[in-house]
Amino acid sequence: MSRDMNYGEAAEPKARSFRFWLIRTIWCFGGITLVGTILGGVLFFCVTRTSGLRAQNRQDGQEVEIYSKEQIDKFITSVLIIVQNQPMGQESAQADMVFIASFNAFEQRLTMVALADETLVQTEEYGDKSLGEAYALGGPGLLVNIINQSFGLDLQNYACTDTHSLAVMIDLLGGIQTELTQNEADYINNALGNSGEGLHAGTVTLTGAQSVVHAMDNLSGQEPLGSPRRSLKLIQSLVFNLRKTATKEAMLPLLSLLFSNIETNLDFTMLHDLGYEVLKAEEMEYQSLLIPCDGSWKAAGTNGEKLQADIAQNGELLLETLYNAQ
Structure with missing residues (x-):
């Protein structure tokens, strides 16, 4: 399914800047994945080179190999x-x-895709499992393979963290500004035990803990797929804020935290020197996508x-969004 895009000589300068864009994505991830993620981290990307064509991950005593896939677009x-x-x-933790996080080096476009962890997929060994359950059963290796097989992608790299670490990262960055409805504000207040003196509807700056709770909120307003929708919203806010306000002084403690709280097969060798420079580089196009899309799913279980x-x-929607495939 590979396609060799013939862009000509004009593409070479942008191709050379590829690793810098990847580093930018990582910085965003470290400061974003928010949402409990993605909030704090989102946007991790492949910095330079990965540590190998096939990464292995140990989960519950078993090695899960990431099967090598041909790159769809160079x-x-x-x-x-x-x-x-x-x-x-900790073993058996669910996602x-x-x-x-996908970066198009030629078009300089960053795409963030949120996949609902409750989405059922087929696995060879375990039958139908949600994405969150698949991660608990086989770690990032199994999850990468299942997503590639299910959606026709070419993922080879991963970055994993936990909600507590992401909350700390967000606090280091000064929080995340976003718009809240009163229902959303009440949800955060009740979850953190400060319902009498907490947040109110309107524009607010959320702390790390508040950001994670908000990103995990799948109930307020009974909005379908509320958690991944809120995650994408928070990520976008943090990405653009980082590009405007990030300082090298703020990034250094974040980098230290990243090293100690993330499991990944990405190479961070050049991250320390180039992260801040890339974060402040030229403008980029940003887009986001929620999977499953509206009208394509029903409740199960x-x-x-x-x-x-x-x-x-x-x-098909993923391929069209990431690769302009028809």
Whole structure:
């Protein structure tokens, strides 16, 4: 399914800047994945070179190999970002947030995709499982393979962290500014035990803990897929804020935290020297996508807690969005 895009000599300068854009994505991830993610991290990307063609991950004593995939487009690289609900290193932790950060070096476009962790997918060994459950069963290796197989992608790299670490990262960055409805404000206040003196509707700056709670909010207003929708909103806000206000002094402690609280097969060798420079580089195009898309899923499971999605339809939408594939 590979396509060799013939852009000519004009593409070379942008191709050479590829690694810098990847580093930018990582910085955004470290400061974003927000949402509990993605909030704090989002946008991790492949910096320079990965540590190998095939990465291995140990989960529950088993090695899960990431199967090598041919790159669909030589100018586009994507990274799977996972935020789990328990501290890093703890076995069988489920994924609370799943994102794909994809950068088109030729068009200088960054795409953030939020995949609802309740989405059911087929696995060879375990039958139908949600994305969150698949991560608990086989770690990032299994999840990368399943997403590639289900949606026709070429993921090879991943970055994993937990909600607590992301909250700390967000606090280091000064919080995230966003718009809240009164229902959303009440949800955060009740979750953190400060309902009498907490947030109110309007423009607010959320702390790390508040950001994570907001990103995990799947109830306020009974909005379908509320959590991933809010995650994407927070990520966009943080990305653009970082580009305007980030300082090298603020980035250094964040980088230190990233090293100690992230599991990844990305190479961070050049991140320290180039991260800030790239973050402040030229403008880029930004777009986001929610999977499964509206109208392509129905509730499943005993209590409607899972999502039965049209995988083929969503795979086509992903390819069209990331690769302009028709």
